[in-house]
Amino acid sequence: MTCLFVTASFYYFMQLLRKKYLSKLCAIYYVLFTTAFLWTSYLAWFVLLAQGVYVLWKKRYDILAFQAIAGLTLLAWLPSFLTSLGIGHSTLSGSPEWGRVVGGLTWKSLPLTWIKFNLGRIGFDNKMFYGVLVAGVGLLHLAILRTVPYKKYLILLIWLIPPIFLGLITASILPIYSYFRVLFVLPAYLLLLALGSTKLSKIVIGLNILFLVIFWLSPRYHREDWRSLVSNLPANIALAMPSRAQSAPLFYYSRGQDIIEPSHDLIVGNPIYYIRYVEDIFDVRRVGAAKLQESGYTITNQLSYPGIAVDIYTK
Secondary structure, eight states, X not given: OHHHHHHHHHHHHHHHHHOSSOOHHHHHHHHHHHHHHHTTOSTTHHHHHHHHHHHHHHXXXXXXXXXXXXXXXXXXXXXXXXXXXXXXXXXXXXXXXXXXXXXXOOTTHHHHHHHHHHHTTOOOSOHHHHHHHHHHHHHHHHHHHTTSOTTTTHHHHHHHHHHHHHHHHXXXXXXXXXXXXXGGGHHHHHHHHHHHOTTOOHHHHHHHHHHHHHXXXXXXXXSOOHHHHHHHSOSSOEEEOSOGGGOHHHHHTTOOSOEEOTTTSOOOOSSEEEEOTXXXXXXTTOXXXXXXXXXXXXXXXXXXXXXXXXXXXXX
């Protein structure tokens, strides 16, 4: 959703930049879509900052007024933002591992972003093959990007680069950065590739389409397959998770029942399906699994779905 809003915002931003006299309709759409992305992602705030600097450089102060209108709407969100910030700091101090998992800054952050922009979430068990594929596609993209007349398309660089680097800098203080959180800059990267790909052969274009089809149709590349998990759960079972706060996907797919937190709750039911989702964040010491064993339960089976592991305990 953020990607859609940012793309629409940049479209109307470019329309306003091209015209000496402002179009009221373009201005309204620009404010609406800019406001929308500001309210859907913290990292997208850097997009407005980049647009503002660009407008100042171009001396288009008329557009700056519309940016101010969109930015000022965040004042209504300020109390919630401060609350979220406090919760984040509290969670980080209580569980440092949480920061690493959700978006801490590491040496891999920037390279991983570029790799995922090139290949998506596609992966292979054979690491050597995956490395060769990453290198091959990366070199191809670099060759394509070398042909782009960047001076003519500076606006795309404004869209692509500042949000990533500002996000990385912020992640050194707050764990907010991950490649999937900056997908709103991906259209700019793809547009640059498209501009440099006008002379590519049909074979290369066909291979790109093939990789996209494989990615879209293969469940193993989906982030978390909650739909399959819920559809395969038997009726008369107890469900447990390291944190009940992470049970929203179960309710979304119509699995509305009480969730046990083994580390805190009274453990009842047989069998118990223990969904070990984000266990590294909310139960680093594996207290939940230990409590299940202390209560006389043993693991009799294990299930695995993309991004989700399930242990089946019986008594």
